[in-house]
Amino acid sequence: MREVKEFSAWRVSGFLGLFLLLLALLWLGWAGYGLVSERAPAYLWHLLPALLASGLLLAGLFTLQPNEGVVLVFFGRYVGSVREEGFHFANPLAKRQRVSLRVRNFTSERLKVNDAQGNPIEIAAVVVWRVVDTAKALFQVENYEAFVAIQAEAAIRALASRYPYDAEGRSLRGNPEEVAEELKAEVEERLRVAGVEVLEARLTHLAYAPEVAQAMLRRQQALAVIAARRLIVEAAVEMVKEALAGLEAQGLALDEERRAAMVNNLMVALVAEAQAQPVVNVGTLYA
Template identity: 40%
Template sequence: METNNNLIKNNITEKELHPMSGMAMLFIIIIGILAGVALCIAGPVFFVDMTGVFVAAGILLIVVLCILMAGLKIVNPNEALVLTLFGKYYGTIKKDGFFFVNPFATGFNPTVAGTVDGLIAEISESAKKDGHKKGRTMSKKVSTKTMTLNNGQQKVNDVQGNPVVIGAIVIWHVSNPTKAVFNIENYFEYLSTQCDSTIRNTARLYPYDTIDQENDEMTLRGSSLEIAQNMKGELQEKVKGAGIEILEVRITHLAYAEEIAAAMLKRQQAAATIAAREKIVEGAVGMVRMALDKLEDDELVVLDDERKAAMVSNLLVVLCGDKDPQPVVNSGSIY
């Protein structure tokens, strides 16, 4: 069967970078800028005849060092920075710290670009309410922290065709930042879509519940943990090519849809009532048998078949009735 991984084209192999320390390069840049400023000042003062050369050299040195400052990158813990150089994949920084890389290498994260429109709308709405503009930094770094996707509730049909409302949460994290940004346009939306598809496909394979209590068939209500594990395996297979690792899937909500909930509740109540009545009748028959055997063994009273049938009927009415019986005292002979 063809999986989502086969549909991903131009799969890029991750190349982890180990760049030089940014603190050392920052110190060099600061010293160089100071040297450039010194050249610009020293030329007119000490070398009048070569003022233009010294000033030009100082300005050139400052410009070059300012360009090099663009190569200083900060990576926070549980983050990764995917870099491209003139449209080609350059490498990925997965360690946290302060680094220096090629100043023309830029961070790449299309997920950030996909949220710009929503952010602009949010800022505009906030500006209308508060009377001033608000901003937020859009980082190009890819978070590798453990995150939770709340899939919400959706209506699906179980294997018997009954509409069921089911919801689940997915605990996940980005395990391969390079695949996450290059193979998928927006890995958040991709994961959410695949989660919806997985829940629907899995819910169709099982009934919500079974009437027969002795049936070992897996159901959505009775085998939620096992079914959640199946969801995890199927979802992991779908998002593997996106560099995402699924840690856990949990079913958070499971109920019949509103249009059949009342009917299904009556069915469950009827099944429970029947099961309870079976236990009551089974116990009552045992008690009646024990009473008759005890009377015969102790020879307290001798009953013919007709009186035994009447006694059995009365005892069953008393033991199986829903309401407390009203006693009737017989002051005469039983014959």
């Protein structure tokens, strides 16, 4: 397939074309008046060219608004594009197709896919895009707006399958900025053939699928409890070490049995969820 790239079409100021159109209309009026008043066949040779010139000049005039482009096709051949806003005159026999260059949003539906761990999730994203090559947008793909929608959804599905929903490393939930940059790059690569630039791509919805949401919520809660317990135990171990080191620094040396008992009591007091109840040793019943 031959790649079509945008280039500037021949054009002149529309005001010049309008001036020539006025001259052609004056010529047409003079020829018509002479043909009717004097009934001279010679005026007919002026009337036909004047009529043809007026029609061609009128057909070649057009205006462009800001962020708008026109693609010119002359008998099936692409002859260039006009991007400059204002009043223009171009090839009057060329077919003109307007293309919006404004920034547009595409918001995907909530897609149900499997993440990298095989868990079903719901994901959606918004893609901010605009046309930067009018020729590619019209001639490289069938319908560039539908192409943007399909390729954006395909990129979202591919991205979701490469990341877990939630994990200690890289994940969809834990690295939103990184995921957004990767999504933007992938969508832009897919849309380059259509002459489309992606300005931003970002996830707008991310959740577990309803059938596994409750189970995954319990799993997340369990992982949170485990992480909290691990943190508490690590902190308690450090505090016991500091306590033993402080006793030794004060000259209160403990034998192995008493050291083990103190470590046990301190760990129970620091790690237990219930408030610790101190026990005072008052000796035994028998001397």
